[in-house]
Amino acid sequence: MLRLNNLIYGSRPEEEDETRKKRKYEEEDTTPDLPKMSVETLLDLPQLAVSHASVTGNREQTRHFARFAIEYLRRAGLLDEDGTPKTLYGVTSALYPEEPSNFALAALLRSGELHKVAAGIDSKPDETLSTMLLTLAWLFGRVHRRKQSRETIRKTRNSTSLIVLPQLPAPIRAVLDAHHRSALGVFSTYAKEFAQQNPDKLGSDDVLPLSGRKAVGSEAADSAFASKLRQSELEFESRSAFAALSGHGDDFASVHELSRTARAGVVLYNHAVPELASPPFDSTEHDLDAFVIDFYRHGNLETLIRESSIERGDVWFRLQDFDRALGGIHTAFKALYNRKGDNVADDEMDDARDAKEDRRDAGGDADKEHVLQRPGGISDSDWALFRVIDTLYNEFHTAFYAIFA
DSSP, rough: OOOHHHHHHTSOOOOOOOOHHHHHHHOOOOGGGHHHHHHHHHHOOEEEEEESSOOOHHHHHHHHHHHHHHHHHTTSEEESSTOOOOOOHHHHHTGGGTTTHHHHHHHHHHTHHHHHHHHTTTTSSSHHHHHHHHHHHHHOOOOOOOOHHHHHHHHHHTTTTTOOOOOOOOOHHHHHHHHHHHHHHHHHHHHHHHHHHHHHHHHHBBTTTTOOOOOOOOTOOSSHHHHHHTTTOOOSSSSSHHHHEEEEEEEESSSSHHHHHHHHOOOOGGGGGGGOOOOTTSSSSSBBOOHHHHHHHHOOOOHHHHHHHSSSHHHHHHHHHHHHHHHHHHHHHHHHSSSSSHHHHHHHHHHHHHHHHHHHHSSHHHHEEEEEOTTTOOOOOHHHHHHHHHHHHHHHHHHHHHHHH
């Protein structure tokens, strides 16, 4: 949806010369409407469906979902009130393979917390780099492992590595929690409003989810006990009637709960909502593996295989995924800070990952020789943040490149 808005915005006609202006008045020109027409046609395609219900219902629900997706992008600061992409569009779009972590990164950038972390790059560089790497590992290096105490892990494996990823700093955690609540609120409202606006099309929610049997209420249920129950009944629109029997209304704790307990006819997939993958931050059963930080510290693949919870055949690919994400962030930031003014260089942003791949093909030694040059007009806080990202990317990529063989 973010890229569709950029398609419409980027297809607006540029200033024309006098000859083209004259011809525009003489001939009918429908070019400016083509992008909008293309998007409308896309949303009307019969193949674009969210379930196996009627095609008409699918299209209407998809359109309804698109409306709330745009509302989320506006609240996230990626689109303005006219649907025009804002400054952070390029960073988020360049990291689209990393969804939903790219939206969480945008939330941290808007909050200024990453800039606060980067402010200590000169006074306490080691602590600054460690905190930034920890944050990025939480977002882009999420590998879950069975929860164990750190003492048990270290005694069992006789290791000085972290093994288990530490908790995020409180200010960063607070921003991510707020981002989670915002996304959940937007799409909970989507489900509720769609249920309210389409009661006839959705029908009654009276079919048992497992057996498929229809539950029919008794018309004679007018006893004092039934009346007492009606006085304490909860109002709900989007929640399944059978889930509501346990005392749940339209308040959801997570997107997973929303998608699992929504009423029949309201379809919402977990992967369509920009929420960090489960288990959540406070899981009682899982931790996150610290393979990113441990590899950054020692750069030894065999040690990482022995100490992490990742299978030998997957370790290299997990490191590659994080290296690609870190390279995408580096390239997107570089393009963002090198441009002048607020005009987005869309082709530069959209090709950010391709440019990063070209640098990888050139070899790891080239990155060691580069010298940072501060662009004009960039603030001290932005420059400090880019220096931190640049240092992390080059050091991690150099270590990763060394184990290619």
